[in-house]
Amino acid sequence: MALCEINNVTKTYGEGAAQVHAVKDVTLTIEAGEFTAFVGPSGSGKTTLLNQVGCLDKPTSGSISIDGVGTSGLGDKALSQVRGDKIGFIFQSYNLIPVLTAAENVELALTLAKESGGRARAVELLNEVGLEGLADRRPNQLSGGQQQRVAVARALVKRPALVIADEPTANLDSASGTQILNLMRELNAKHGVTFLFSTHDPMVMEHARRIVVLRDGEVIEDRAGGEAISVSNVGVAAVKA
């Protein structure tokens, strides 16, 4: 079942001679339960495309639907509701709220989505991502890997249909990065949550079941991934460029 349909999406910035096409006429379908990576070098349009899919920005043209909801014509309030109800986010820099504890950071996602469950559900999620006993710690009392686990718990606590992760391991060492990816895959398998993430790290690509390669805003390759896929197969030359 298609969870996310991206139809002829284009995103341009600026006007006239200064106009930049960040995403050009991209059409993709993301099935429920996928573990998909957008890969490509810096400036290839990965993050811009994630922004469109995650309802963080509106495409210049084209349409996107998430879980059956067309987002193109929605206003700010409705888009906020779609984000709150259907999408979880994991950011490169974790982006936890520094004045809140780990549990409160997770609970905040429920508050904003106007969902019940509160602290108990937050602690349950924190335990599931391997942060037993750390619920009352502030972000500055946690390592980078632990902070990203909190971010994963925050993204998942409201049971979203789609989790969007922007370079989720870029700020982590390789061991922590691998742990986070394994965790994401576990959660993907266990809860059936669809993960869509961007990366230019070959190690991360190895974990993806589907790889969409972007260059200059266009999809140049879309293929099944998985551990058998070698880095060179997904256009590593382009990635490293």
Next chain:
Amino acid sequence: MNLFRLAFLNATRNRTRSLLTAGIIVGGTALFIIAMSWLDGVWGQILEEGTLQGGHIEVVTPEYRARASLRPQDENIDDLAPVLDALRSHEGVVEAHPIIETGATLTVGEEIGDIFGAVMGAEERYFTEYMDVDSKLVEGRWLKEGAGELVLGWKLAQRTGAKLGDEVVLLGVTQDGSMSPSKGTLVGIARSGSPLIDRRVFVDLAAAQWSLDLEGGAMKVLVWGEDREEVDELHASVAALPALAGLDVGSWKTLPPWGGQLGMMDAIRFVLMFMIAFLAGLGVWNTMMMSVLERTNEIGVLRAMGMTRAGAVFLFLFEGVAIAILGGIGGVIAGVLPTLYMSKNGFSYPESMMAKMEFALPTTLYAELSSEIVALAFMTAIFTAVIGTMLPALRAATIQPDSAMRRN
């Protein structure tokens, strides 16, 4: 977890800056309470003294009113009795007293004097209960009505060299302009620091009427009600009295010197309130704008997580209000304590400072603290914070959720 807690925690995030902002609000609120209490206290005392001596309502002839600043000698209420009867029996009138004010040269001894004095004639009760001159006597006693006695203000006594028991000749004019010499025995000297008393000659009403050739008449009748602030209703009913037909009836709220100043005092209050609120608002605006600019990425994250624009506005508004509540409470304490002290102990100033005043003020002035001022100060602090926070909060609301994706 609720957004109130998040907003409160955000307010404590940069403690130095938040404390500085709260400090500005403390200062503004305290200054507001102190300034308004002094303003109300001093102004209240001025009005109290002024309307005590000048009456709540003044009855004169229309011709006198037209030239009131010149105190014309020839525009008088000739038949006082029916006017006084009507006023003194009218419901709501506490007292009514006829007044005569004229000028004369003063002579003590053989030499013709060249000292000018303002002569005031009234009933004893007006002098003792409303002007309170008898308590200002520094020598002698108060005059007995009909005994040909007079009391001099201290300055006049000093300039004429008059002593108790001296015969003082007053050379004035009658209402038709004829010369009008009269004589009285000096029985008391009064001193207050105000020219209202120190440069005056006090005689009984009959003596002043004789001097002005105005038997049974007066220049004006002063009327007092229960409460000067509630004078409007009394003014309307007094003006409608048949016995006062053809006379001009004015209330203290519209007559000089208070009429024009009431609006001015309101303007001073407003300007004061505006300036303090503006400065405090600027402080809050600065802090909150810095917060918004520093937290652009974080606001983007919250927006990405589903926070609406209204939610972002609320978050920052509550943060600003939380700081304002702390500052407002501190300001109330910092403002009320010294004001309470000054409302009990007052501020004394030298008598010489009153020399140019047109009314006799006490030489100790008191602040007047009221719950209205405290409430107004606190509400102004909150209102100021809301206004000061609104712009940064609206700016926060314009931050797009994709800001969350930007790299730090």
